[in-house]
Amino acid sequence: xxxxxxxxxxxxxxxxxxxxxxxxxxxxxxxxxxxxxxxxxxxxxxxxxxxxxxxxxxxxxxxxxxxxxxxxxxxxxxxxxxxxxxxxxxxxxxxxxxxxxxxxxxxxxxxxxxxxxxxxxxxxxxxxxxxxxxxxxxxxxxxxxxxxxxxxxxxxxxxxxxxxxxxxxxxxxxxxxxxxxxx
Numbered sequence: 001x002x003x004x005x006x007x008x009x010x011x012x013x014x015x016x017x018x019x020x021x022x023x024x025x026x027x028x029x030x031x032x033x034x035x036x037x038x039x040x041x042x043x044x045x046x047x048x049x050x051x052x053x054x055x056x057x058x059x060x061x062x063x064x065x066x067x068x069x070x071x072x073x074x075x076x077x078x079x080x081x082x083x084x085x086x087x088x089x090x091x092x093x094x095x096x097x098x099x100x101x102x103x104x105x106x107x108x109x110x111x112x113x114x115x116x117x118x119x120x121x122x123x124x125x126x127x128x129x130x131x132x133x134x135x136x137x138x139x140x141x142x143x144x145x146x147x148x149x150x151x152x153x154x155x156x157x158x159x160x161x162x163x164x165x166x167x168x169x170x171x172x173x174x175x176x177x178x179x180x181x182x183x
Contacts, residue, residue, distance in 0.1 A: 001080040005140050008078050008158060012165050013132050019165075020125045022172050023049070027118045029179065035113065038181050043109065046117045048175040050108035052168050053117065056124035058148045059164045063131050066157055072139035079141060084159025087147075091166035093173040125168075132161065 026034065026045060034045045043051070080088070140158030147153050147160070155163070 001085055003078055003080075005075060005078045005158070006136070008140070008162075009132050009136055012161050013129060015165050015169060016125050016128050016132065019168050019172055020122055022176070023118050023122050023125070026175060026179075027115055027122075031115060033179065033182060034115065034118075036178070036182055038178065041109075043174070043178070044113070045175040045178050046113035046115075047108040047111060048171045048178065049121045050111055050113055050117050052171050053120050053124060054108065055148060055164065055167060056121070056128075059145075059160065060124055060127050060131070062145050063135075063157065063160065063164075064127075066143055066145045067131060067134050067138055070138040070143040070157075072142045074137055075139045075141055078156075078158040080159055080162075081156050083153070084155040084163070087155070088159055088162035088166055091163055091170050093170045128161075128165070135161070 026049070029045070037044045037047075135157065138157070140161075141156050143157040144154040145157050145160040147155055147163075
């Protein structure tokens, strides 16, 4: 996939703004609804959001560090890497969400969660917007980041942004489906 860097950044900014709006709507629900589970092993709305917060705890500092230390200048086009494009595409929500195994340290199942979970997510999304703005000045191809599953694997920062933001989208869809099942 090749796309103008500016077009990619703008798309990711729009998606992140939508995520903030969705989270703000979720925050209007009662704590009982936000903690409701269809089954013992399924996630509640707040567990979906906390899962994203746990990933944000890794990726936001990683993205910030890589942007701040990048000595590259922005390039007109971004060309996705093979692995990065695969990871990003696999994160996008589908009509029937394919289940993926969650790493234990990113699994919020059974957590005691409050609405502050959503507030934290919204704050992380605001930080992501800021990082996307800063990324306009760097080469999204040459600046690389570690990923949460292995420090040995590096992705182009443009792909890392896609993976994180598409992952957010995936679990916000999941959270909305949990709410819809309650009604």
